[in-house]
Amino acid sequence: MDCLDSDDDVQFVKIDPVKSKVKPKKSVTWVSSSFGDFGPNLSTPISKTKIKGGSLSDLKRNQTDSNISVPQTSVFAFTSQHESRKRPRESDHCITSRLPSHSKTCSSKDLWCDKYRPLHRNDLAVHKKKVEELCEWLARAKSHWKKHAAPILLLTGPPGSGKTACVQVLCAQLGMDVQEWVTNLEQVADQWSGEDFHRSEKSRVDVYMSQSQSSQFHNFLVRANKYPALELMGSAGHVSESDGGNVRGHSACHSTTVLVEDMPNVFFRDPPQFHNILRKYHYSGHSPIVFIMSDSTSSTSSVQKLFPKDLQHQLGVVSISLNPVAPTLLLKLLNKVMSQEARQAQVTQPNSSVIEQIALSSNGDIRSALNSLQFACRMDTADLKPPVSSAPRGRLKKSGTDSKLKYRTSGKEDVASSGGSVASAIGAKDTSIFLFQAVGKILYLKRGDPSTQADHPCLPRHLELHDRHPLLMNPEEVAAKSHVSGDFFTTFLHENYVEFLSSVEDLERASEYFSDADYMSTLWAAREELQQYSVSVATRGFIHSNSDVVRHDSTRKNHGWRPLHKSRWFATNKQANENITTARQIFQGYHWEPEVLCSEILPYISLTNPTLHDTGQISFVQEMTQFSQWKRSSRTRLVRLDEKDVASDEEEGEAGGPTQMKTGAPVTDDKARDGQSKEESVEGDSFLSSSQTNVQNVEKEEEEILIEEYDD
Ligand SMILES: Nc1ncnc2c1ncn2[C@@H]1O[C@H](COP(=O)(O)OP(=O)(O)OP(=O)(O)O)[C@@H](O)[C@H]1O
Structure with missing residues (x-):
């Protein structure tokens, strides 16, 4: 048996007591494998099943404590805590016991998002209602375990909003094992290409690697459903208590949650294949399955492809969508982390305005916020002041009862872009926005108070007609952040702008600007270069033509919410x-x-x-x-x-070709x-x-x- 020493480095434990010439020092103890019936078939995706609730040291302790038989030519995979990109590996039991030693076990080089990962439900920086909703679903799924068809949950939300952390913590709290599918096969291959790796085993891994992703995924689901996670803790019958003390998990009859975050690529090309597997799993399985899909400008169509509404309806898929973490929660978390760090180590503590800027500019991404904070502590942020021209004056305050972080004074730029330069100086997240938001920002334009701005230009008397209060956003920036071509963006604006103007004169002016923008995009020889100007003319032309919103305190005549429509172009x-x-x-x-x-x-x-x-x-x-x-x-x-x-x-393909x-x-x-x-x-x-x-x-x-x- 080859066995590595450190928890942190181990991915696989190869066991072959017959062939191996190295004698084990102690009597070999192993789990009797439920996978015996799969024999030497390496297609068994055990290497994909991250076994929760036990580290390798626990495993080794168990090996020496009890006699566990070793199946020949079995290959077991363990994913150590540090190998994982971001998730904790402990059971609830471990979580509570490790709380005090949270930071002791981490070195100063660890990423703070790993070091301060949530260990308990109360630590989650996610909106309480969402946590409650998720907890209820998991508890329901657990109580229905083995009784009904396997419940399916689709958990969506922006990256870093704590989706995985929530599932991990809540499952641990409810005493549920988590078996996770990991698609990254290269990592597996890397592990197998080490020096100790035997050629014969390598050939078997090659067989495993050559299997189609879909059949591996299918096998994983079948087995995750059929067999519980291996009980490597030696704690059969241990009871885990929730914070309220009313939820108990019994490891002797652990229910398992299957977690799929890295969807196999093959399903994006062939969604019906995935639908079939999911249908089969739903009707024949019993373990709840959670799919985590992060929002991005390209992921929505993937979600729609993989989980079309009719399939969701047919299989009773519950969909929970997490929002970006609120700036108030982020700020609280950052301050907590900062104070803990300050107590432990000599870190250069950034001033509170820098922390506020980080909370605002992270766009609700916990990972990004913590990384930025860690980075900010390593550099001198004293000189990083919000730029005079763009920074809102005043500080983040809780406004009244709605407890939302807002700038007290009306600033020149909107909040997201206000701290842009400070945040980018310390490596904050560059954000993109959905088309819906981008078009909405232009159509529902807002203006700021010019008195708060020193350099607001005054127009000569004969041009006073065109005087407008400063905009709270930069139209070109908004269009750029939507990550679609200028032409494409303009067609969407063109489709919707009429409803946002209240007079024929405004409409005439705006349509002229749109025509000018259109003309620019038809000059095929200079189209690429002129696209930015074209967007600028269309967006600013519309904004300028809207005589309802001239001042910061103007009231829109055709106020109220209006649905936006896709371009019919x-x-x-x-x-x-x-x-x-x-x-x-x-x-x-x-x-x-x-x-x-x-x-x-x-x-x-x-x-x-x-x-x-x-x-x-x-x-x-x-x-x-x-x-x-x-x-x-x-x-x-x-x-x-x-x-x-x-x-x-x-559409995108066609957007390039109005010419x-x-x-x-x-x-x-x-x-x-x-x-x-x-x-x-x-x-x-x-x-x-x-x-x-x-x-x-x-x-x-x-x-x-x-x-x-x-x-x-
Ligand atoms: N209080 C907290 N609540 C939630 N996450 C936290 C907290 N403190 C630190 N973190 C860390 O923030 C990160 C949140 O990422 P997580 O993987 O849960 O988000 P995600 O929404 O699944 O992201 P992605 O979609 O990118 O996978 C994790 O590394 C987690 O350890």
């Missing part, structure tokens, strides 16, 4: 391209340019009404030109822009050519049916519009 563009392709195919013998065909020939044909012999041509011309014949309008359906919506690949649509459409030409080559033999009748389908689609969409308008 993409659907319209697609439809236009399809129509042009159809037109070219129908009139293929005439060699007209697509623009000439659509803008001159077709309208002319409809007016002069010449005799057309082809039924396809007749119906197409009617459909395209005689709007009065349409019973319903041709407006496409409005789609709500949700809080965490992100640009779909198709193509406007200037003769190279894409259209290609499409037309493709279509032509494929369907040259197709006669008018088929076009008739395609155009009929178009009309039907429009009708269908219109029905949906009625419903949606009602909703709105």
Whole structure:
């Protein structure tokens, strides 16, 4: 048996008492494996099952204390506490016992987010209601363990909002084991490529590695469900008590929670495969399973793909979404950590305003906040003062009863960007925002009080008409943080801006600015360079045109919340391209340019009404030109822009090409050519049916519009 000494370094314990020539010093003690039936098959994803509730020293103690048989050619994996990126490995039992020694065991080089990881429910810097909600779900899942279909939880929230920490701490409190899936196979491979590693074993690992991710995941679920985590603590029957004393976990009949945070990549490419596995697990399994997915500008579509609403409904998936940690909670945590550090070591304590800036600029990311604080303690932050021009005056205060951190005075910049330079100087998080927020920030613009700003410019008398109070945000920055192209952002703004203006004059001015911005984006030779200017013209043009919000205390006339909608540019563009392709195919013998065909020939044909012999041509011309014949309008359906919506690949791809649509459409030409080559033999009748389908689609969409308008 090869066994490493240190807790911190050990990943695997290889056991092969027969083949090994090294004699064990003490009698070998091992757990009788529940995995015996899998034999030497290394596909057993034991290496993926992080065994909670025991460190290697515990294991070794147990080995010497009791006689545990060792199955031949078994490979067990243990993930030590320090190997893990960020999560604690203790059971509740260990948590309470380790509380006092929390910092003693850590060296000064440890990351503070690991050093001060929460060990108890009360330590969690997460909103109490969310913790309660999660705790209730876990307790319910535990009480229903083995009785019903496996409960499924989808836990979402921004990175560093404490999702994993919550699950770990609450499971420990409830006395539940956590078996976690870890996708990182390279790490496993690294561990196996050590010097002690035997060639024969390596070949077996290769077999294991070559297995498809999905079957490994499937096997993991089956076994996590079938077998409890190995009881390596030697504490069968130990009782863990919750803080309230009313929740007890008995390790003799431990329930297990399966935790999946690193979703296998293969499922993002093939979601139905994942859906099948999840369905099977739900109906045949009994352990609750928690999926953790972090929000990001690209993750929402992944969540939608992996957990579509109908699947969630079918399997009763409960979804809990954590919010970014409130600045007040973060500040409390940072101050607590700071005072503990100050007591223990000689650290350069940053002043309170720097700590406040960190709490604000971390955007509710505990990990980022603690890292920034640790970094701030290592550098001289005395010179880091909020910049005069952008920093809000005043300090963070609890405002009245709502206990929200706010700046007392109205500052020039919004809170998130206020501490930008200080925070970036000490390595704080660079944040991005969702499209919904970005578009909302522009449309619901806010202005600050110019009296708080020393360098507010005064316009000459003849330009007083254009005088505006300073903005509380920087439109270009907002657009940049949404991480979509300028064109894409402008199309969304264009879709929604009309409802936010209350007079025709404002609307006229704003639409002029949008036209200017549009023109800039059509100059294909300089499009890349002009994109930033184009966004600037569109956003600032809209803001300036809005005569309702001129001063910081202006009241918006059309106040109230308005739903935002996705841009219809993409659907319209697609439809236009399809129509042009159809037109070219129908009139293929005439060699007209697509623009000439659509803008001159077709309208002319409809007016002069010449005799057309082809039924396809007749119906197409009617459909395209005689709007009065349409019973319903041709407006496409409005789609709500949700809080965490992100640009779909198709949209993003198309967003790069408004020029193509406007200037003769190279894409259209290609499409037309493709279509032509494929369907040259197709006669008018088929076009008739395609155009009929178009009309039907429009009708269908219109029905949906009625419903949606009602909703709105
Ligand atoms: N009081 C606290 N509450 C929650 N987390 C804390 C606390 N103090 C320190 N931490 C640390 O902050 C980090 C929070 O990260 P955690 O992994 O729980 O968040 P997450 O939402 O799962 O992040 P990600 O989505 O990036 O995985 C952990 O390293 C945790 O140890």
